[in-house]
Amino acid sequence: MTPQNTFQPIRLILARRAGFCRGVNRAVSEAYRLSEPELISALPLYMYGEIIHNSGVVNALLERGIVLAHDIGSIPQGARVLIRAHGISPQERSQMQRRDLEIIDCTCGYVHRIHLLVREAAHAGKTVIIVGNPNHPEVRGISGEADDRFYILSDPEEVDLLPPLEKNVIVVAQTTWSVEKFRQICKKLEKMITTIEIFDTICSATLARQEEVAEIAHSADLMMIIGAANSSNTLKLVDLSRAVCPKTYLVQNPSEVEGILANSEHPISVIGLSSGASAPEDLIDSVRQRIIDYYTANRRKISCEYNKQAKSNMIGNRFRNTY
Ligand code: SF4
Structure with a gap:
């Protein structure tokens, strides 16, 4: 801990959209x-x-x-x-x-709507492109509606591997997918396919969390995202935050907090804290308390505040046909 920041209080910014969706x-x-x-x-x-x-x-x-x-x-x-x-x-x-x-x-109602969209498209003989993780249970469930006429894309590079598709194509997204990645994939698809309907099916809870994490990460020296390593929406938050704030850590257990703070090489004055959609309130509280206890034990003042309301449209323009 450097002498010049010993008396400077640490700011802990808590995301408003943390906890269960x-x-x-x-x-x-x-x-x-x-x-x-x-x-x-x-x-x-x-x-x-x-x-x-x-x-x-x-x-x-x-x-x-x-x-x-x-x-x-x-x-x-x-x-x-x-x-x-x-x-x-x-x-x-x-x-x-x-x-x-x-x-x-x-x-979830958001997932149910994607099933209906894909079912209807399959009945109409359309090809379905699902943007998401092929191994995620939500994507496996949705693809079951598509009568074998579907492709699953995770990265923009995979668009180049598609066979020629000229018309009658619909695109949907896994509800917890990265807004930015979905946008990149759709841009490439629109150039390649003449008749394409794009449905932005990323859920509003995911969108709001991603927006808020990006906002907090811009002002934080260190970010902690609470959630499980197999949680899609949590990992998307970690990626998004790390792109803005390189010192972003996934926290699965409160016991990890001290190690993260003790090993941060540079002085920290602002810490951001958010979570994926399956992190319970008591887990978030425990992590918050461990951060406070760490600095209190090190004779540092720490203030705790909620983030101001996240701005809308921070990430970019949404697509047509949104819900
Ligand atoms: S993350 Fe979105 S789609 Fe998934 S359960 Fe929560 S609200 Fe529903």
């Missing part, structure tokens, strides 16, 4: 409600895939008696099954129906 909140609340002792003892409850990218929440639900299943065939006939916010493919839904499962569908 609406879709995750609904799925987790439903899981808690249905795992009340009188309900769970009446009929077994399964979650198909981890309901949220947070091991603390998933473990708490397992302790309440919910069973985690990765394979529909392993869920007993007639049991209740929770579908997480990412949704499932129509093929998986049919398989559940054939097993007579009681489906509790927590698919």
